[in-house]
Amino acid sequence: MTRALVVIDIQNDYFPGGVLPLFEAEAVEGRVARAIGKARAAGDRVILVRHVSAAESGLFAKSGTGIGIRDAITDAAGDAPVVTKAVADAFQDTDLASHLEGVDELLICGMMTQNCVVFTAMSRAADGFELSVVSDLCTAPSEIVHRIALNALGSKTKVTEASALWE
Numbered sequence: 001m002t003r004a005l006v007v008i009d010i011q012n013d014y015f016p017g018g019v020l021p022l023f024e025a026e027a028v029e030g031r032v033a034r035a036i037g038k039a040r041a042a043g044d045r046v047i048l049v050r051h052v053s054a055a056e057s058g059l060f061a062k063s064g065t066g067i068g069i070r071d072a073i074t075d076a077a078g079d080a081p082v083v084t085k086a087v088a089d090a091f092q093d094t095d096l097a098s099h100l101e102g103v104d105e106l107l108i109c110g111m112m113t114q115n116c117v118v119f120t121a122m123s124r125a126a127d128g129f130e131l132s133v134v135s136d137l138c139t140a141p142s143e144i145v146h147r148i149a150l151n152a153l154g155s156k157t158k159v160t161e162a163s164a165l166w167e
Contacts, residue, residue, distance in 0.1 A: 008110025013066030109137030
């Protein structure tokens with residue numbers, strides 16, 4: 001079985017000093033970077049996703065520094081492809097599917113749990129995959145929002161922790 005870890009929107013705007021700092025963003029970033037290393041060592045594909053807005057200002061403004069994927073993530077990911085999206089669903093109007101050819105199992109993680117993670121996991125384009133959302137590799141504006149989103153996802157798809165995926 002071929003797996004892919006899709007890492008969504010670990011971008012500067014979600015960290016202290018950014019437009020919308022999230023709950024425990026730095027801790028999640030560290031866990032994601034370690035998971036990317038474990039995934040690569042296991043032979044799993046890694047695909048990075050970043051959100052870019054058409055707006056000149058605000059969250060993920062196209063000309064701002066907030067759109068940058070965090071250095072710890074790009075360093076861990078090496079030459080992993082980067083998919084750029086403009087909406088919550090990482091499949092919608094992107095080339096994500098082309099990077100998943102031959103993949104059976106899809107592992108979704110990133111920011112924000114209640115938005116881009118949910119919309120990507122629930123995308124009709126993800127229907128053909130055995131899919132898991134990796135709960136400890138996601139975050140939201142608050143812990144309660146994160147937990148509510150994971151609870152809702154658990155009724156529709158598998159929700160797991162990174163420790164269950166890589167030893």
